[in-house]
Amino acid sequence: MIRCKQKRPSADKTRHTILQVATRLFAKHGFAGTSMRDIAQTAQVSLNLITHHYESKKNLWKQVRLNMANKFEHFCGAKTRQEPSDLKMFLERAVSNLFGFWQKHPEALRILNWQRLEAKQKSLMITSGSYSLHLQEVIGALQTRGQVRQDVDADIILLLIFSTIHGALEESSVVFQENKAHKQKTYLQLAADSLYKALKT
């Protein structure tokens, strides 16, 4: 009984360490550029132990992405799951959630990019989870209530919101170099303002 209780946390800890190391290496070198051997060496565990916990490199990659998707859902969902009745508030929250998450998890943004480039691994897109569906539903609801223009489909509107935020994080390395915090704040205000003006009826 005691042995059992002691074993559990240790196995969980090993699983967690492997997942963390794999996330870091996948983010740095992509799926193709990372070997199970690299992960084993960096995590200081045996190759067998990784296979025991995660079967294959493909499955490990999938778990890394699922873990990120969960973090994303948790980060955004916890703050916004109550349905906002006001377009301005909705946009400010969405912009700040999306930007906040990708900025807090630069490794997630890199993995998303690797996924786009390494075509065979694109079966699971991180952003098209329940938070995206939630945003799309809110846009639809705001359209029905006459607060958002109805001549453009909700999925196209969502694409504009995502682009404004993701695009900036991709392009921003040069622009945000000086006065970083100030420039980011200015950009986010401009983005929310621009989206509001574009979408309101």
Place this chain on the structure above:
Amino acid sequence: MIRCKQKRPSADKTRHTILQVATRLFAKHGFAGTSMRDIAQTAQVSLNLITHHYESKKNLWKQVRLNMANKFEHFCGAKTRQEPSDLKMFLERAVSNLFGFWQKHPEALRILNWQRLEAKQKSLMITSGSYSLHLQEVIGALQTRGQVRQDVDADIILLLIFSTIHGALEESSVVFQENKAHKQKTYLQLAADSLYKALKT
């Protein structure tokens, strides 16, 4: 004399073939994932000939990116180098140029993404060429003339324009799958409209 004249085009053709093959392979597998041997085999030339023309893999990558930057400048510059006096016209042109270029050259978008991920190769960013400077100057001029809001710096405004377009191309695979042409047109109109409303005074 005759020999000389015959040799030239042939060497140029070889250089061109190598550059084309390298562009295709770099776009597909990135810098690290492409070997000089792969390029030689696919282009059906000897490794020596590639080294003769392009010295090293790093230099070949640089030439591929320079070639793309030139294409980009040519594509956008030829149509827009006359300074537009009207914000709406300026935005519609910029949006259509940027989207048009990246859509026509998906390999360029992939190489841009590889460049972001393979940090050591980021010394030359494709988009920060003379066309970007040109756009920034026009925005500055329109600000001076009171047509564009002056509370946000021109570089931040340019970032919003780039994000709206690049972001969409990155995210669009899912959204643009059905009714592709129609959805793209709707998106571009929404983007230009959104930028206009956000930037005008």
